Amino acid sequence: MAASRVRDDFQLAIVSLLGLTTLLTLSGFMLWRSLRGEWTLAAFDALVILAIAVVVGRAWRTGRTDAAGGLMALLNSGFCAVACVLIGDAASGWVYVVLMTNFYIARPHIAAWCGALLIVAATMLLIVPDASLGRLATAITWSLVYAFSFAFSRRLRDYSDSLERRAMLDPLTRLPNRGAMEAHLRSLVDDRRQPGIGLLVLDLDRFKAVNDTFGHAVGDAVLVELGTILRDTLREGDAVYRFGGEEFVLVLPADDDAGLLAAAERVRGEVERRLRSPAGPITVSVGGAMLAAEHDWQDWFGRADTSLYLAKRAGRNRTHIAQGLD
CATH class of the missing domain: 3.30.70.270 (Reverse transcriptase/Diguanylate cyclase domain)
Structure with a gap:
């Protein structure tokens, strides 16, 4: 049953895959930080793990994968902004990941808003306080990743919608099949x-x-x-x-x-x-x-x-x- 649902629902598959990847990655960080006694960061990792698990579970229960993807994009962006405060420059790499993956799990306009807000927040927190050339280059690459991800997702979404419409039409009568x-x-x-x-x-x-x-x-x-x-x-x-x-x-x-x-x-x-x-x-x-x-x-x-x-x-x-x- 689970395998067939994932096979038939691409959006559910993507939300589940990225959710599972996030859970496994952050679980490792949480364990490592706990062993180092970094309890605040470990608690933050646990909060992210719990929130993502709830969203993925809701997607499986309700089948509302678009809503789940949009909520996950919002959470990912918000948590990444918080990480910029908690771990500073070490969070800059996560900004790239969130900017790209948001366009896979959410509709383009939702991912675009989440990404734009994340770039603004990360720039204000990490770049503006020490606006060196290297930091400015980082902000520019964030913007490029964001722009290319947005353009690619729009093209992919249009192509997918076109294929879906063609798959659901009878070629002779042009009626739904x-x-x-x-x-x-x-x-x-x-x-x-x-x-x-x-x-x-x-x-x-x-x-x-x-x-x-x-x-x-x-x-x-x-x-x-x-x-x-x-x-x-x-x-x-x-x-x-x-x-x-x-x-x-x-x-x-x-x-x-x-x-x-x-x-x-x-x-x-x-x-x-x-x-x-x-x-x-x-x-x-x-x-x-x-x-x-x-x-x-x-x-x-x-x-x-x-x-x-x-x-x-x-x-x-x-x-x-x-x-x-x-």
């Missing part, structure tokens, strides 16, 4: 504070005949047009996904089974009215289910998919809504 749908359904099942959520699964009727008769290029054009129609039917709070093949999914607010049935009929009728192929009009069958007592999204989706099968068996171009669970 199955991976995006699974993430959405999982979040809805986990968060029961949103009442009245319905799921509709749509499947084109006799689509294989279109592909076999007119070719896959025509079939793809039909899928693209269906995606456009479904996108046009969206209301505020609705979401549409291409599940795969000729199957699409709608997630939408609905008060009850009757409300979900009305939404399903509205979508089915709109497709029947607008969707065409060289063979003539194309229809869809629709199955639906309200979110009930399911503990995972597969159970919810399974109920809607079973309803789709029943709509197909009833003659196609039909809708069927699963009965609510007790």
Whole structure:
């Protein structure tokens, strides 16, 4: 479980890795200072260890890794500034480390503010009192590390966001794909504070005949047009996904089974009215289910998919809504 969470959540992996590195490093310093009788510095190390451990633990419990990363960046910067007071010039090396690592664990704007404040504090505490050429060079290198880390993190974040968006889009219809749908359904099942959520699964009727008769290029054009129609039917709070093949999914607010049935009929009728192929009009069958007592999204989706099968068996171009669970 822990290994899979780290593998699937890069932010959690980075927060955990840097947190663990900090804990191990400072534990060694704390032991060394305790043996030397430097109790104030040892107590400070213990405080940093405790604070970082709490943040990492919170990230694991809540899954809010962005918040944990931002808090860790703030703590790292604050503790580094305090270290400038306690150990003087020996803290200058830690300034470099904090300036760089903040951009890995926190969003760029948070890391930027924390880094800027740390540079100001460290400059006032370590450089200004004895502004020799060497000390000024240190302040300049802090600023360069900060600037390059900021630029690199922004570029990396933009590239990562671009890859994530592309990974979550169906290349043909430009609708969110199955991976995006699974993430959405999982979040809805986990968060029961949103009442009245319905799921509709749509499947084109006799689509294989279109592909076999007119070719896959025509079939793809039909899928693209269906995606456009479904996108046009969206209301505020609705979401549409291409599940795969000729199957699409709608997630939408609905008060009850009757409300979900009305939404399903509205979508089915709109497709029947607008969707065409060289063979003539194309229809869809629709199955639906309200979110009930399911503990995972597969159970919810399974109920809607079973309803789709029943709509197909009833003659196609039909809708069927699963009965609510007790």
